[in-house]
Amino acid sequence: xxxxxLSGPERRGRLAGQGLVLQAGPLAVRIRTPLRSxxxxxAGHYADFPVADAGAAHFAVDVRASGRVRRFVRPQVTFxxxxxxxFHPLPAHMAAALFEWGFNWCVSRRVHHLLxxxxxxxxxxxxxxxxPAPPGAGKSTLCAALVxxxxxxxxxxxxxxxxxxGLVHPLPRPISxxxxxxxxxxxxxxEAVFGPExxxxxxxxxxxxxxxxxxxxxxxxxxxxxxxxxxxxRAGASTAxxxxxxxxxxxxxxxxxxxxxxxxxxxxDCLRAIIDRSxxxxxxxSDLDEALAVCDGLARDTAV
Amino acid sequence: xxxxxTADPDLIFHRWPGESEAVAYSPRAGSLHLVTASAVxxxxxxxxxxxxxxxxxxxxxxxxxVSPGDVTGESVADLLRGLREAELVERAQP
Numbered sequence: 001x002x003x004x005x006l007s008g009p010e011r012r013g014r015l016a017g018q019g020l021v022l023q024a025g026p027l028a029v030r031i032r033t034p035l036r037s038x039x040x041x042x043a044g045h046y047a048d049f050p051v052a053d054a055g056a057a058h059f060a061v062d063v064r065a066s067g068r069v070r071r072f073v074r075p076q077v078t079f080x081x082x083x084x085x086x087f088h089p090l091p092a093h094m095a096a097a098l099f100e101w102g103f104n105w106c107v108s109r110r111v112h113h114l115l116x117x118x119x120x121x122x123x124x125x126x127x128x129x130x131x132p133a134p135p136g137a138g139k140s141t142l143c144a145a146l147v148x149x150x151x152x153x154x155x156x157x158x159x160x161x162x163x164x165x166g167l168v169h170p171l172p173r174p175i176s177x178x179x180x181x182x183x184x185x186x187x188x189x190x191e192a193v194f195g196p197e198x199x200x201x202x203x204x205x206x207x208x209x210x211x212x213x214x215x216x217x218x219x220x221x222x223x224x225x226x227x228x229x230x231x232x233x234r235a236g237a238s239t240a241x242x243x244x245x246x247x248x249x250x251x252x253x254x255x256x257x258x259x260x261x262x263x264x265x266x267x268x269d270c271l272r273a274i275i276d277r278s279x280x281x282x283x284x285x286s287d288l289d290e291a292l293a294v295c296d297g298l299a300r301d302t303a304v
Numbered sequence: 305x306x307x308x309x310t311a312d313p314d315l316i317f318h319r320w321p322g323e324s325e326a327v328a329y330s331p332r333a334g335s336l337h338l339v340t341a342s343a344v345x346x347x348x349x350x351x352x353x354x355x356x357x358x359x360x361x362x363x364x365x366x367x368x369x370v371s372p373g374d375v376t377g378e379s380v381a382d383l384l385r386g387l388r389e390a391e392l393v394e395r396a397q398p
Binding site: 246247248250251254255260261262263264265267268272 | 323327329
């Protein structure tokens with residue numbers, strides 16, 4: 001049963017009551033919110049996610065109105081992850097975005113059985129392309145464009161890696177796009193469905209793109225990493241794919257992990273094995289079509 | 305005179321063929337460091353036997369094939385400072 005297959009009253013009742021547990025890739029999350037704006041957002045952006053058993057949740061997220069007076073005067077909302085409130089309250093119109101940011105916080109802090117690396121994940125023929133990149137590198141824009149061009153969507157934000165096998169689990173949650181990226185992606189992806197626009201404290205305008213149903217449907221299938229690419233969008237730059245020394249890429253992956261130190265030598269061996277079997281590159285680009293062509297070329301060329 | 309040793313006696317090194325850099329993983333700290341191939345040789349030496357800065361200066365001049373004129377006390381001090389800041393080496397207890 002998916003979230004969309006529950007009746008509206010049933011879904012809203014669970015969200016407002018004991019919680020609706022959704023399966024997001026290898027993670028089950030209990031979501032509680034009495035807020036209609038978040039309930040409606042979940043009904044759309046998480047429609048294809050399977051409903052999981054109540055006892056299966058890895059963590060619980062809670063988004064609700066804060067304070068009594070605040071409900072009437074400039075209403076605000078708060079987020080809690082497993083009872084912890086890591087963020088200041090935000091204006092009520094940012095509730096859905098706060099849910100996503102809080103979900104990210106939970107994945108980065110509450111997942112201890114999988115290596116969590118900050119990277120987008122896409123796949124072709126069961127093989128994963130990892131895009132680890134700092135904010136501003138164009139990771140999410142490239143990720144959405146690759147999906148629009150036929151790549152299977154795995155994740156916009158996190159690569160969840162089994163330490164024993166090195167397999168990468170998809171976590172196909174909504175893609176966070178900023179500023180001009182929304183227009184760029186919607187021009188390529190006519191069926192794209194976006195959530196409400198909010199302005200981050202940094203000033204960036206953000207909208208969340210609903211993940212494609214095909215990616216959600218395949219979220220239970222782990223992937224073998226074959227390509228690790230550092231994307232770097234630079235205005236006016238020529239498209240260039242350059243090899244990166246494996247030692248350097250391994251150090252970058254470890255730096256991009258939220259919990260690498262928790263796994264000891266297992267984590268080191270796991271990431272080293274991924275680097276061993278992957279082609280490691282930087283992709284500098286300004287022309288998105290050329291960047292897509294380069295990624296398609298990588299997928300055709302299976303040589304490591 | 306300070307005697308230097310690796311902060312973790314069980315450092316794990318990995319270097320891919322043809323690459324000038326390697327990684328050093330510390331099981332004790334759970335940390336991974338990108339290091340030069342020369343640093344690997346030096347760390348392996350310090351792991352086997354704690355040494356003074358003067359010993360290290362001599363080792364770099366001989367073991368790493370660096371021209372003795374290019375190895376100064378100052379450059380060794382800089383090297384040790386960097387490795388210490390990365391928590392790869394420490395002063396051994398007297």
